[in-house]
Amino acid sequence: MDRMNQMRSKAVSVKRHNAFLLVNYSPPKYLTVRMSHNSARAPTARTEVLSDGLTLVVVSGDWTIQDTLPRISFKGDKVKVQAEALGAFDSSLPAWLYVHLKNVRQCDLSALPPRLQSLVEMAEKATLSSDRPDPPGFFENFGSWGVESTHSWGRAFDHIGQTAVGFARACIGRARVNWSDFTLQLQTAGVDALPIVALLGFLTGLIMAYVGLIQLRQLGASVYVANLVSLAMTREMGALMTGVIACGRMSTSFASQLGSMNVSQETDALRSLGINPVEYLAVPRILAVTLMVPLLAIFATFVGIFGGMIVACAGDLSIEQYLTQAIVAIKFKSFLVGFIKSIAFGFIAAWAGCYRGSVAQRSALGVGDAATSAAVLGITLIVIADALFAVIFNLYDF
Amino acid sequence: MNDVAPILLCEDLVVGHAGQPVMSDINIRLPAGKIIAIVGPSGCGKSTLMRVLGGLDEPMSGRSELLGTDLVHATALERESVLRRSGFLFQGSALFSSLTLRENVELPLREFLPIPPQEIAQLAEYKLALVGLADAMDKLPSEISGGMAKRAGIARALALDPAVMFLDEPSAGLDPVTSGKLDELILKIKESFGTTIILVSHEVPSILRVADFCVYLDSDTGRMGAYAPPKDFLSPEAHAKAHAFFTLARIS
Numbered sequence: 001m002d003r004m005n006q007m008r009s010k011a012v013s014v015k016r017h018n019a020f021l022l023v024n025y026s027p028p029k030y031l032t033v034r035m036s037h038n039s040a041r042a043p044t045a046r047t048e049v050l051s052d053g054l055t056l057v058v059v060s061g062d063w064t065i066q067d068t069l070p071r072i073s074f075k076g077d078k079v080k081v082q083a084e085a086l087g088a089f090d091s092s093l094p095a096w097l098y099v100h101l102k103n104v105r106q107c108d109l110s111a112l113p114p115r116l117q118s119l120v121e122m123a124e125k126a127t128l129s130s131d132r133p134d135p136p137g138f139f140e141n142f143g144s145w146g147v148e149s150t151h152s153w154g155r156a157f158d159h160i161g162q163t164a165v166g167f168a169r170a171c172i173g174r175a176r177v178n179w180s181d182f183t184l185q186l187q188t189a190g191v192d193a194l195p196i197v198a199l200l201g202f203l204t205g206l207i208m209a210y211v212g213l214i215q216l217r218q219l220g221a222s223v224y225v226a227n228l229v230s231l232a233m234t235r236e237m238g239a240l241m242t243g244v245i246a247c248g249r250m251s252t253s254f255a256s257q258l259g260s261m262n263v264s265q266e267t268d269a270l271r272s273l274g275i276n277p278v279e280y281l282a283v284p285r286i287l288a289v290t291l292m293v294p295l296l297a298i299f300a301t302f303v304g305i306f307g308g309m310i311v312a313c314a315g316d317l318s319i320e321q322y323l324t325q326a327i328v329a330i331k332f333k334s335f336l337v338g339f340i341k342s343i344a345f346g347f348i349a350a351w352a353g354c355y356r357g358s359v360a361q362r363s364a365l366g367v368g369d370a371a372t373s374a375a376v377l378g379i380t381l382i383v384i385a386d387a388l389f390a391v392i393f394n395l396y397d398f
Numbered sequence: 399m400n401d402v403a404p405i406l407l408c409e410d411l412v413v414g415h416a417g418q419p420v421m422s423d424i425n426i427r428l429p430a431g432k433i434i435a436i437v438g439p440s441g442c443g444k445s446t447l448m449r450v451l452g453g454l455d456e457p458m459s460g461r462s463e464l465l466g467t468d469l470v471h472a473t474a475l476e477r478e479s480v481l482r483r484s485g486f487l488f489q490g491s492a493l494f495s496s497l498t499l500r501e502n503v504e505l506p507l508r509e510f511l512p513i514p515p516q517e518i519a520q521l522a523e524y525k526l527a528l529v530g531l532a533d534a535m536d537k538l539p540s541e542i543s544g545g546m547a548k549r550a551g552i553a554r555a556l557a558l559d560p561a562v563m564f565l566d567e568p569s570a571g572l573d574p575v576t577s578g579k580l581d582e583l584i585l586k587i588k589e590s591f592g593t594t595i596i597l598v599s600h601e602v603p604s605i606l607r608v609a610d611f612c613v614y615l616d617s618d619t620g621r622m623g624a625y626a627p628p629k630d631f632l633s634p635e636a637h638a639k640a641h642a643f644f645t646l647a648r649i650s
Contacts, residue, residue: 065507065559069517090559091591092517095524119590123527362540365496 041087045070045096055079057100062087069096077105083112094119152359159278159355163286166279170287175279185288189250189350190295197245197296198303204237205229205304209311222316226325229308234334236341238301240386242293243345247378250289251353255374258282258357259367267358282354286347293346294339301338333398341389345382352378403466405430405562405594406451411460413443413450419458420446423621426613430561433588433595435605435628437643438615444598445489445566447615451596452564453480465561482510485555485563485593489570491547493539499526499550500535506557525553529583545576552583556591563587565597569604581607602644606632614640 041061048056055074060083063069069092079101097120101107109117136144169175212228258281261267267277309322353374360370392398404427411424420443428434436444449455450462453469462469467480493502503522511518526535529549534542542550548568555563568584569577581604587593588608599605605612609628616623616639624637631637631644 065511065513065521068513069520091524091556092521095521098524098527099520115590118586119528122586122590123524123532363495363538366540 040064043067043069043093045072047072047074049074049076053078057081058084059093059097060084060086063089063093063096065090065092067092072100079104079106080108081112083116086113086116089116091119094123098123155359156355159282159358160351162276162278163282163351163354166276166283167287169279170283175283176275177283178280179284181281182284182288185250185285186292188253189246189289190292193245193249193292193296194299196249197242197300200241200245201233201238201300201303202307204241204300205233205307205309206311208232208237208304209308213311213315217316222312223321223325225308225312225315226317226322227329229312230305230326230329231334233301233304233308234330235337236386238304239293239297239338239342239345240382241304242297242300242342243349243382244379245296246289246293246346246349247352247375247382250285251349251356251374251378252371254285254350254353255357255360255370256367258354259360259370262358262360263362263364263367277358278354282351282358285354286350289350290343290346293349294342297338297342297345337389337393337398341386344385344389348381348385349378352381404428404463405465406434406596407461407463408451408457409461411447411450411462412458413446413455414458415446417458419620421615421620421622424460424613425622426451426625428594428596428611430594431588431592432610433584433597433608434611434613435609436596436598436613436615437600437602437605437640438623439617439643440600442615442617444615447613448564448566448596448598452484452486453477454486482558483561485558485560487548487551487555487563487565487568489566491539491544491551493547493550493554495539498536498538499531499542499553502539502550503554503557506554510558521557522553525556526550528556529553530579545572545580548572548580549583552580552587556587559591560593562594562596565595567598567600569599569601577601577604578607580604584608612640614643616640 043059043061043063045057045059048058050056053076055076055078057072057074057079059081063086081097081101094116097109097116101120102124109120112120166175166177170177209225209229212225213222216222216224216228258267261281267281270277270280305326309319309326312322313319356370356374356377360366406426406428408424408426410422412419412422413424414420424447426434436447438444446455450457450469451464453464453472457470460470465480465483467476469477469480472480493499494505497505500519500522503525504518507513507518507521508515523532523535526532529552531546531549531553534546534550539547539550552563552565552568555565565584569580572580584595584597585608588595595608597609605628611625612628612631613625614623614631614637618639624631624640626636628644631640634641636644
């Protein structure tokens with residue numbers, strides 16, 4: 001202690017001569033406690049039940065957050081805590097006492113050092129406000145899930161409705177639409193996607209031709225590989241592949257963009273300005289993708305047919321044979337089927353992204369979830385829509 | 399030289415942004431267990447200075463020491479060790495949005511303490527109870543108010559029992575009652591844990607309540623204007639601009 005006093009008096013003398021402002025150095029209280037103990041002792045705790053039913057909890061040793069703390073258990077709701085040869089302590093001791101005593105009805109801390117007493121009481125005082133509710137049980141969780149699912153469907157239909165109204169208002173020129181977004185998205189969804197659409201379309205045609213050629217050769221009908229590839233690409237694969245690519249590229253992108261805007265309250269700002277976020281943000285995006293996906297699907301169809309031609313001509317067919325068969329196979333009706341499908345797939349991909357983005361939770365995790373669920377929702381809806389189209393076109397012999 | 403090592407020391411410090419000095423001539427010598435407030439007009443470099451003092455950013459020139467480590471010449475490991483003994487509350491609380499309040503506080507404990515999970519949970523629960531959030535431990539940051547987020551940020555900063563805490567505008571945007579409660583909490587942390595606290599603030603009543611010292615940054619000259627106990631700024635003999643700032647802010 002003498003050394004401490006010396007240090008303090010030196011600090012006062014320094015203050016007089018120093019250009020800086022310096023007051024008496026008083027070390028932190030818990031550091032003062034540490035200084036008086038050279039070697040740390042393990043934290044210990046024991047309990048005793050006294051004759052009047054009072055449980056005595058005695059703590060001793062040095063308590064630091066680096067140490068493994070002792071475990072005690074006791075019954076009864078009258079507890080007195082006492083310190084015995086208590087050394088240095090940091091927040092681990094008040095935390096330990098707080099957790100062990102928070103459910104005790106009558107707790108006497110008066111025998112503890114005042115600083116420790118105040119650290120425990122600070123937490124207890126702040127906790128007294130209310131009892132924590134019990135965690136929800138299985139049925140409550142199941143019920144909450146059911147209600148949330150219903151709400152989720154409700155929000156989805158509401159968003160579809162708002163999108164439809166937004167398009168209608170845009171058609172009569174009454175919607176507030178961000179047209180600069182529209183031109184930007186035309187480029188992002190269209191021109192920027194050409195390389196990946198070309199690659200995947202080419203490989204799809206190539207794979208179909210390869211598999212088809214092996215089977216058809218056994219029947220001596222290799223020439224029909226051209227029909228197989230061109231018909232499949234035109235009616236089905238061109239639109240489907242492009243729809244899936246749009247989900248991977250645009251749905252996730254829209255969900256992230258709109259989700260982030262949700263987090264930074266930009267969508268709230270739009271609402272406060274009297275602008276409908278669906279009209280302003282979703283309509284231009286959905287329109288751009290719905291216009292671009294059919295064009296990309298036509299491109300993918302031709303690239304796929306070209307891919308098939310490479311394999312077919314490397315095998316049994318000449319270029320003339322392949323092209324003649326392909327032109328015969330592709331009817332305008334088949335071409336129209338693929339085109340109609342691709343419009344629907346483009347709409348679905350863009351809508352899924354905008355919808356999931358607009359209902360994203362306001363957190364980094366929420367934005368990530370929105371992007372993932374947008375891709376999943378988009379692809380699922382595209383496959384379902386494809387199946388429905390197959391049934392409808394079959395019914396009407398299209 | 400002084401025999402008593404200050405917990406925070408800076409001499410002729412210059413701080414700035416993107417190669418441009420914002421504030422220079424900063425000389426502070428702060429003893430342990432005290433609260434210092436950095437004040438000044440908006441955009442004068444308060445938060446920039448706080449980041450440099452805490453070792454998050456490098457100064458442009460001068461000397462800056464924290465907890466006895468020269469931050470200018472420190473190795474990455476030394477700097478990390480100083481940061482581990484410091485706690486930060488950022489302006490927007492900077493809680494990890496995908497984690498609950500309990501998980502936010504548990505994160506540094508899990509990373510740095512070799513203790514069992516139930517003790518980590520115990521410490522996190524206590525720190526959140528200290529700041530009055532025992533009932534909101536399992537909520538996500540998006541589900542709580544701004545004042546609660548500030549308190550949760552303080553609980554996370556307190557997680558490892560830091561020797562020094564940096565609080566960037568702790569009471570900004572809070573109502574006077576919540577702000578008053580936060581001041582009480584800051585004082586209790588100082589008194590009970592002996593923590594040195596460096597805070598950036600605009601709130602003069604709050605500074606007068608909690609701070610032992612105050613640094614006034616003069617945006618017109620780009621230099622540190624004054625360094626004194628905050629009550630000194632209320633007297634007319636004090637640094638003219640600091641006095642005007644304190645008086646005007648107090649009236650408003």
